[in-house]
Amino acid sequence: MSHTLISFLGKARKGDGGKYRTANYDFQGELKTTQFFGLGLKEIIQPDTLIILGTTGSMWDVFYEAFAESEQQADHWMALSESVLANQVSESQLATCAIDLSEKLGLECILKIIPYGMNEQEQSEILKIMAGDVHSNEHVSLDLTHGLRHLPMLGLLSAMYLKTAKQVSIEGIYSGALELTKNNITPVIRLDGLLKISSWINALDGFDKTGDIAPFSDLLQQEGMEEETANLLKEAAFHEGVLNIPSAIHPLKEFSKKTENTLPGIADLFKDSLSKRINWKEEKNIYLCQREKALFYLNQGDYVRAAALGYEATITRQFLSDGYNSTIGDFDERQDAKEDLEYELRKQRTDLWEQYKLLRNIRNSLVHANRVDQAKITKIFRKEDDIRKNLTDLFKILLPKNMN
Numbered sequence: 255m256s257h258t259l260i261s262f263l264g265k266a267r268k269g270d271g272g273k274y275r276t277a278n279y280d281f282q283g284e285l286k287t288t289q290f291f292g293l294g295l296k297e298i299i300q301p302d303t304l305i306i307l308g309t310t311g312s313m314w315d316v317f318y319e320a321f322a323e324s325e326q327q328a329d330h331w332m333a334l335s336e337s338v339l340a341n342q343v344s345e346s347q348l349a350t351c352a353i354d355l356s357e358k359l360g361l362e363c364i365l366k367i368i369p370y371g372m373n374e375q376e377q378s379e380i381l382k383i384m385a386g387d388v389h390s391n392e393h394v395s396l397d398l399t400h401g402l403r404h405l406p407m408l409g410l411l412s413a414m415y416l417k418t419a420k421q422v423s424i425e426g427i428y429s430g431a432l433e434l435t436k437n438n439i440t441p442v443i444r445l446d447g448l449l450k451i452s453s454w455i456n457a458l459d460g461f462d463k464t465g466d467i468a469p470f471s472d473l474l475q476q477e478g479m480e481e482e483t484a485n486l487l488k489e490a491a492f493h494e495g496v497l498n499i500p501s502a503i504h505p506l507k508e509f510s511k512k513t514e515n516t517l518p519g520i521a522d523l524f525k526d527s528l529s530k531r532i533n534w535k536e537e538k539n540i541y542l543c544q545r546e547k548a549l550f551y552l553n554q555g556d557y558v559r560a561a562a563l564g565y566e567a568t569i570t571r572q573f574l575s576d577g578y579n580s581t582i583g584d585f586d587e588r589q590d591a592k593e594d595l596e597y598e599l600r601k602q603r604t605d606l607w608e609q610y611k612l613l614r615n616i617r618n619s620l621v622h623a624n625r626v627d628q629a630k631i632t633k634i635f636r637k638e639d640d641i642r643k644n645l646t647d648l649f650k651i652l653l654p655k656n657m658n
Contacts, residue, residue: 256392256393257299257301257392257425258304258392258393259396260384261291261305261307261397261399262307262409264400277435279291279440280440280441281295281298282442291429292304292306295428296361299395299426301361303361303362303387304355304362305388306363306365308343308368309341309343309369309370310344311341314351315335315337315338318334321355327354333347334351344367348366348367366383366384371408380408385419385420388422391422392423393422393423394425396410396426398429410445410449414452417449426446427444427448428444430442451520454473454520454524457473462554463554464556465494465554467491467532470484471491472484473521477521478519479513479518479521483513486508490502490503490505497566507535509532539574540570544566545649547563552649555638555642560645561613561616561620562620562621564617564653565614565617567653569595570588572594573588595610596610609652610652612648613645615631616634
């Protein structure tokens with residue numbers, strides 16, 4: 255699988271003689287002495303392609319100078335220096351230099367001009383340019399050491415973008431910390447952990463939209479959790495996905511029991527957030543669990559699952575009230591509980607009977623993708639606000655917090 259290193263090139267301060275300071279970069283005990291961090295990193299990770307991004311005023315001439323050995327290359331360097339001073343380096347100049355660099359370094363070199371990132375449009379353009387030479391499913395490493403001060407932030411964002419948009423594997427995000435140089439040794443900082451934090455944030459956001467707890471399983475295993483424990487979340491997600499709420503409760507409780515003290519690595523930052531999102535399992539009976547999930551899906555705009563669970567919760571409530579001894583999923587006894595509920599509503603609570611029928615018809619229309627031939631149902635499905643309001647009102651009446 256192809257491996258690409260993306261590096262930024264900036265402008266050196268005048269006080270440094272127009273050049274980057276040469277440093278002894280410490281790659282976990284292996285030192286590389288160079289002005290350009292990306293070249294030292296190249297020797298460590300051995301990529302197949304080196305992409306260097308810089309502005310029209312970046313120090314392209316200083317970078318190229320070390321490779322300009324022939325008279326013709328010296329001419330290229332002279333023209334490049336003039337363009338750098340004028341802040342007018344062109345893509346055609348860099349294309350010529352890239353040929354020399356590729357031959358000298360022994361790998362494909364791609365030199366690209368990027369805007370300064372002064373506004374949203376330019377910042378988006380940087381991401382587009384970066385992604386243009388990266389192919390789907392390849393491996394990518396990023397060097398955020400050099401460049402304008404705000405470009406490392408964009409570089410980190412680009413890692414998130416490439417991972418999602420191009421489905422690449424981010425192998426590492428590196429930065430040479432010159433300001434932390436001690437005893438003439440400059441440490442190399444890995445910023446991969448920030449990308450992991452981003453993955454957790456995305457998973458939390460995804461859960462809040464869909465209710466899917468499964469993505470946390472893989473994230474926890476990446477942090478060192480045993481597969482058996484982490485997969486309890488996948489098991490719970492499966493049962494919840496098929497609306498089998500009773501079966502989802504046990505693996506969630508097992509997971510909480512095994513992780514009650516802490517979560518491994520970065521995951522511990524999100525322990526409280528994760529616990530809060532599966533806390534519904536602690537409701538004192540199945541009816542209240544189903545009710546909680548029905549309200550959750552309604553709030554997220556997932557009206558199919560909201561109506562289906564809301565309807566099942568009304569039957570479960572009757573099932574528990576009637577004191578059936580079998581499991582909550584016993585079809586025959588649930589059918590008996592449903593018939594008891596409908597009989598009681600028809601004979602004694604005619605107002606609730608109409609509400610119950612409406613919920614049942616909404617549920618059937620959604621689950622079976624077949625609209626009930628009733629004017630009221632047809633009207634409800636014309637606008638989202640109408641179905642949300644109707645389900646909200648029905649749940650307030652048919653799904654009380656207590657069992658009385």
